[in-house]
Amino acid sequence: LARYFQQTQDKWLYDHFFEACxxxxxxxxxxxxxxxxxxxxxxxxLEESGDNYDAAQHFEQCYELSKDKPHxxxxxxxxxxxxxxxxxxxxxxxxxxxLKMKGDLESYLTxxxxxxxxxxxxxxxxTEGEASLRLGMAxxxxxxxxxxxxxxxxxxxxxxxxxDNYG
Numbered sequence: 448l449a450r451y452f453q454q455t456q457d458k459w460l461y462d463h464f465f466e467a468c469x470x471x472x473x474x475x476x477x478x479x480x481x482x483x484x485x486x487x488x489x490x491x492x493l494e495e496s497g498d499n500y501d502a503a504q505h506f507e508q509c510y511e512l513s514k515d516k517p518h519x520x521x522x523x524x525x526x527x528x529x530x531x532x533x534x535x536x537x538x539x540x541x542x543x544x545x546l547k548m549k550g551d552l553e554s555y556l557t558x559x560x561x562x563x564x565x566x567x568x569x570x571x572x573x574t575e576g577e578a579s580l581r582l583g584m585a586x587x588x589x590x591x592x593x594x595x596x597x598x599x600x601x602x603x604x605x606x607x608x609x610x611d612n613y614g
Contacts, residue, residue, distance in 0.1 A: 458496075465492050480519050483512035483527060490534060499541050506534045510565070532569025536562045536578055543585075552589060559585050563598070576605030576614065 465488045473482045490505030510531040513519050519527040543558035559582045566578035583598030606614035 462492055462496075465489050478516070479512040480516070480527075483509045483519070483531070484521060486512070487521075487527075487531060487534065490538075494534075494538060494541075499538055499545065503535070503538045503542060506531060506538055510535055529569045529571070532565045533571065533574060535565040536569060536574055539565065540578070540581065543581075547585075556582075556585055556589065572605055572609055573611075576602050576609070576611075579605065580614075 465485070473485065486505040486508040490502045490509065493499075493502035493505060510528070513528040513531055516528065517526065521527055521530065539558045539562035543555050543562065546552075546558060547555040559578070563575070563578040563582045566575040569575070579598045580602040583595045583602060586592075586595035586598065602614070605611075
């Protein structure tokens with residue numbers, strides 16, 4: 448039902464059904480797979496609404512539940528834990544941007560570091576490289592060239608490994 452109403456663009460109804468699915472899935476005794484998927488779906492809905500901090504909490508729950516379960520997959524066949532890492536990388540990067548605009552540079556760097564770590568864990572080299580570049584540039588803006596160079600070199604290594612001449 449949640450997916451049906453999502454296709455009809457009835458936001459209130461699909462938000463409601465995703466929340467209801469999560470509540471029901473949390474009661475199922477299946478090692479947490481349905482709850483992890485429910486948290487991911489609610490996280491995506493919240494992110495779509497701009498509720499980035501709440502979305503991050505749900506993505507973190509999905510991440511924790513799927514951490515040691517490499518065989519878990521979503522219905523579309525994508526592996527659950529690497530996907531949760533991708534979602535966390537994206538939301539942490541978004542939160543970092545918000546904090547940067549607010550002038551909270553310490554938290555800005557913290558969230559970029561979290562984004563880099565989850566990107567690395569997720570296994571997507573391109574995403575990891577992009578996170579490394581963002582983190583390196585942030586350290587450079589904050590006048591910490593030594594640390595910046597570490598992450599910028601990681602980005603360079605990733606670009607070379609992926610034959611990304613532009614990067």
